[in-house]
Amino acid sequence: MAKPKQKTAKPAAAKKASKTHAQKAHALKIPVPARDKLDPATQAYFAKCDEKIGFVPNVLLSYSFDAKKLRGFTDMYNELMLGESGLSKLEREMIAVAVSSINHCFYCLTAHGAAVRQLSGDPKLGEQMVMNYRVADLTPKMRAALDFAAKLTERPDKIVESDRETLRKAGWSDKDIWDIASTASFFNMSNRMAAAIEMNPNDEYHGAFR
Amino acid sequence: MAKPKQKTAKPAAAKKASKTHAQKAHALKIPVPARDKLDPATQAYFAKCDEKIGFVPNVLLSYSFDAKKLRGFTDMYNELMLGESGLSKLEREMIAVAVSSINHCFYCLTAHGAAVRQLSGDPKLGEQMVMNYRVADLTPKMRAALDFAAKLTERPDKIVESDRETLRKAGWSDKDIWDIASTASFFNMSNRMAAAIEMNPNDEYHGAFR
Amino acid sequence: MAKPKQKTAKPAAAKKASKTHAQKAHALKIPVPARDKLDPATQAYFAKCDEKIGFVPNVLLSYSFDAKKLRGFTDMYNELMLGESGLSKLEREMIAVAVSSINHCFYCLTAHGAAVRQLSGDPKLGEQMVMNYRVADLTPKMRAALDFAAKLTERPDKIVESDRETLRKAGWSDKDIWDIASTASFFNMSNRMAAAIEMNPNDEYHGAFR
Amino acid sequence: MAKPKQKTAKPAAAKKASKTHAQKAHALKIPVPARDKLDPATQAYFAKCDEKIGFVPNVLLSYSFDAKKLRGFTDMYNELMLGESGLSKLEREMIAVAVSSINHCFYCLTAHGAAVRQLSGDPKLGEQMVMNYRVADLTPKMRAALDFAAKLTERPDKIVESDRETLRKAGWSDKDIWDIASTASFFNMSNRMAAAIEMNPNDEYHGAFR
């Protein structure tokens, strides 16, 4: 725990040159069309990403080898995370990260950890969701949502009516329960997809909103 | 193991009247528009279900309270399970059921177990996928796919390059790996969504293709 | 989820010819005497099976290489599942299947899943026990029995007095608790024996009582 | 780790008077006939226990409320642990204890830990089986048997042909595999029965063969 100093050179023993690897969105060799050969809708979407956040998230690049798969993913994602809901966008991102923490998903923890830091303006909260949501100073209502998401992630076979009842007592409506459930479920898909293909998060996320 | 006889009356001790329950697609109280008030696209889709399989699967009824969510789900599902792929539809259904077996998902085991029976014409194969895919008499290539799907379901954090390499050696292309991964991942989402809202499979599945 | 059609031929990609395999009761090479060379008691027992259910269950064939082992197994089994008890035969079969579901035992889920369908006259109940007993519409008393059986299966080291007290409060006597416990325990043995030798259930079970 | 001294009085803080409890064979209130009212076969069996080992094991007292259940248990047990086998009695006891260690079964670890000490003449070996069989200095053949028993205990669903093949390569015949499997399976039953009813081992075991 020595005092902060200048960045040192990367230690040879612990790291191999990672330059070529960093270029790739994931570990599978699936040819992706050059960006100007993508279908117009995808090109427009990516241009919007560049404009809004400065880069195209690797999850989108990963799906871009097939326009239908990309649209299927983004339609569901956008409705889920950005659509109308009784949960705020931050609350949905917190669920995303708490689930991804259990599954140890590098991609989702990185990208959505950054989103929690951004939306909350509270870098510590982002770290708590990444590391262990139970240490965070949350309302009982939000804690109940995360506890439900955690059980749904670890032991979906054991979810019973009393688990839903606990959410209702904490103040969530049945429509909210749908949204909590579908957010937690979606990231149980995304975490596994990212693990299966070793999806690499864009480096830009790491330092953002710290 | 007494000799098959006529169906007996349901034993009072073990079951409560389940009539009202059977009506519901799931356990949440979310108002769904009457069928003739649904948006035209959904009405058309449901009419097609009725025509093709004789009923509307409860998973579609569950999502039908919100046309965008329904379309997000069906677009992704149809591309995944019915679209172009190096995996046959049966192989994709086998992955779906093997994953759902680990997660003990009543809805998906029922609906997709029926699909395996239908597509294979082999009711025993359907039961094996539901109960434990490891007992089935499979090609090494298909077994490798199911072993990957099982590990991805149980310990996504432990998937490493050698797991993908095992799939390649078994004869799968990188594009096939994407499809295996996305099928297994999708059902890790669907299993949890079904568990979270206690989605009820249509009774029609139980006796079908036996 | 295409409309039911005629049984298709078995797909070459997913299955190898399983003819020779289906002949065998299990995966170990242990010589079994020809049926007319078995001891008279065993021959009589098998004749009764043929008469009552139309075949000799493979679990009995598996044990028949040694008359003492066969009798040890059947004596305990028959007393447990067919003897006097505060639990109905159906309730005992439900416990058997719920335990076998956790252990993913192909043999026991097949044979005893059929027994639940037969005794209840309710094919759906059989599927629920096979897939996840928690979704079934049960009395609180029966659910308590299955919850106890599940905990005893998953974490026997964690059973404490309060678990027994929960059963008593649900309406079970101490003698009933013995029977719940011994049924759940017996199938934890049988599930493992079937897994260890890859015991094959008779094909007749799959379509029975649907 | 102070030097051995005289036994001290039991510390009040850590223990309650255990006198009444020690009398009972288990935690369920199931009336057992007075010993001279038991059926003659049971009386004779218990007399033989008294003669041979100086007491009646509590597992037998536990089952003695019902002569058929007692005989079912002892017939299977005696055939398994004392009958003809390619495994020595010690090897069977070692499997029994290794399985019971995973399940943390107080009764079986106590009674069969004593048996390993007795049959091997090696108190340390008994402790190793109770605590963690992996530290013991065993032949590769015996280690393979215990590894199989451990996997069968922890993840019966994952046993596949290659697990049996490993046993064959270690020198076990298919008939031996049956015996290894049935011993491990039996104690997965007994461990759970003992846990479910909190069966108390006779105090005589604790100091025996040390």
Next chain:
Amino acid sequence: MAKPKQKTAKPAAAKKASKTHAQKAHALKIPVPARDKLDPATQAYFAKCDEKIGFVPNVLLSYSFDAKKLRGFTDMYNELMLGESGLSKLEREMIAVAVSSINHCFYCLTAHGAAVRQLSGDPKLGEQMVMNYRVADLTPKMRAALDFAAKLTERPDKIVESDRETLRKAGWSDKDIWDIASTASFFNMSNRMAAAIEMNPNDEYHGAFR
């Protein structure tokens, strides 16, 4: 369960000659100075062990290749297990053994199981801690401490304020909670160190205080 007889010779089938192995404190080849070359403080400490308990515990021999590491370990250990505390020495040893039971640590179960037998004068209590603390006849206060230690061992990520509150309600002060926590935590370290290097407990422990 044959009658106790004379110790038999070690069975050839189950054990290899273990003479050379027994000499070693652990499985790593790390040169240790001859005892008379150790630093004076260590020599004095070992002489005290010889005098008090008749031997030097192998854990101390294991660390003795480096005087600083040895002192670091013993300073922490002695303060923890022998220093001032609201927990008696026996209570701390009980926590040590209950934790070691979950981790199946041969070294710690042997050495600290002996300590529980010695300090309690109750060999059965020692066995219960080794095998499964839940069967022991404990005060609710002590059981709460062991339940906390068990949860902290198995799922440290799930410890929350209500777990501490349970300890307080059982009668433990916050300072006691620190001591319960640090004892359980220390043995989660020691158990793993012993496993990693296969530390061998001194044979003297096995028969002591029986």
Next chain:
Amino acid sequence: MAKPKQKTAKPAAAKKASKTHAQKAHALKIPVPARDKLDPATQAYFAKCDEKIGFVPNVLLSYSFDAKKLRGFTDMYNELMLGESGLSKLEREMIAVAVSSINHCFYCLTAHGAAVRQLSGDPKLGEQMVMNYRVADLTPKMRAALDFAAKLTERPDKIVESDRETLRKAGWSDKDIWDIASTASFFNMSNRMAAAIEMNPNDEYHGAFR
């Protein structure tokens, strides 16, 4: 994933005022002497912390209610993490964080994640250790060390000689194995201590070395 903007106010729904909480080093109410009443050695140590890193780490404040416990902890820690070793300081920190990731320890992930960022000059590497070390681009030698640490954390009972042999083949000496083992073991202690008392990492770590 909107474009980075100014920090927003903390959302009322997701967070309660955390001011008072942030003051505390942990959740137990154990009186700590005022800093100028601490023993001189501790005061000197804390002064050095202030000088070197700008604050006193909360783990030290946590132990400071008792000078002997504090010294026991710091002596062991400093020898382990800063002493002579075949492992670089960075490699030891990487093990610390990989272990803490499995145990989801907020304190250690925060403090030692910062140390990995600092020592490596590679913020991404720090995140990878926090989230899932398997995604990092490591030498086979370092990966073997982390795989050993992970197995030792998750299943210490299953460590056998072949695990040590794998480390040797990867290039580690027996003395290195000791250091890998003791680092992984130490953090299995620290992770649990931090969880048990809900130790709060200093806020300074979160933004450091990004």
